[in-house]
Amino acid sequence: MRLSFLIWLTGWSLGVQAQEFSARWISYPQPDSTSQIWFRKTYISKERPLTAWLTVTTTGCVDVYVNECNVSNAQITLNRHAPSDVPTTRTFDISHLLRSDSNTIALWYAPSYPHIDHHQVAVVYSGKDRRGRNFAHLSDGSWLCRPANRVLAPNADEVQDANVDITPWNATPVNTALWQTAKEVWEPARGSKRLQDILTGQERVVKIRPYKYFDLAGDTVYYEFGEPFYGFLRATLRDCKKGEVIHFGDFEYICNGKTDEQAFPKFARFFGRRILVYGDKWFRREQIQRLEVVEVITEDESTTGY
Secondary structure (H helix, E strand, O other): OHHHHHHHHHHHHHHHHHHHHHOOEEEOOOOOOOEEEEEEEEEEOOOOOOEEEEEEEEOOEEEEEEOOEEOOOOOOOEOOOOOOOOOEEEEEEOHHHOOOOEEEEEEEEEOOOOOOOOOOEEEEEEEEOOOOOEEEEEOOOOOEEEEEEEEEOOOOOEEEEOOOOOOOOOOOOOOHHHOEEOEEEOOOOOOHHHOEEOOOOEEEEEEEEEOOEEEEEOOEEEEEEEEEEEEEEEEEEEOOOOOOEEEEOOEEEEOOOOOEEEEOOOOOOEEEEEEEEEEOOOOOHHHEEEEEEEEEEEEOOOOOOO
């Protein structure tokens, strides 16, 4: 056990050093202050690597996938609970997620608060092949990117547009016509001398619970959950019209008009016990088939296992 920990720690340290001195920042070519961005890169190999590490640095929030699998057992790989763009780094052992032919690394990035930042993500994919040779790939202009189906709201909550095609954004087959090449950023990010390597602060779901009752006030519905919670709302909707807009507190959802659709924020979190729900002229309370809160906690170092 001790030997395994030392091996893990050595690999993690090497990954961090590689990030600090070699990683290249990339961004969406025309970044704005609110857009969330999907990044992806498929690496071709003749055989499955013996070991592999993925070091990800970001100035915002990020969820990380390898071959469509989340690299951690956290709800969000790296989320921030206060506005900050200080670069933050995490390193993951991804050996068990790799295939022998091609491997797709995909990141869902969001600024932690509305502002333009050209330093969005920096990635180092490194390891050792079956012949014992070391390899390292840095994020660069060969990565692809496109806007996600969500943006930040002015109050740092989110707007989800269900009309944006999201499949298969993190899979190996992809329609490249929808994607652009990422922009390489060579100058260091602000605050990079204070680079933080965080092994804590990962979200874990602790409870999912429905509302207790609701109150109607004209076209507005107040949902009461009883005890206060920290987390996010998840709603299942039916019989909505395409383009219909529904607000769940400060979270805004734009419907796609399909039979069943699910609305929930990706990174935004909320503390409270009562939620105000309202919409445009098409909104009816009966469209909400299910409404629940997903409570999350921030794990400390003693409970994380990466």
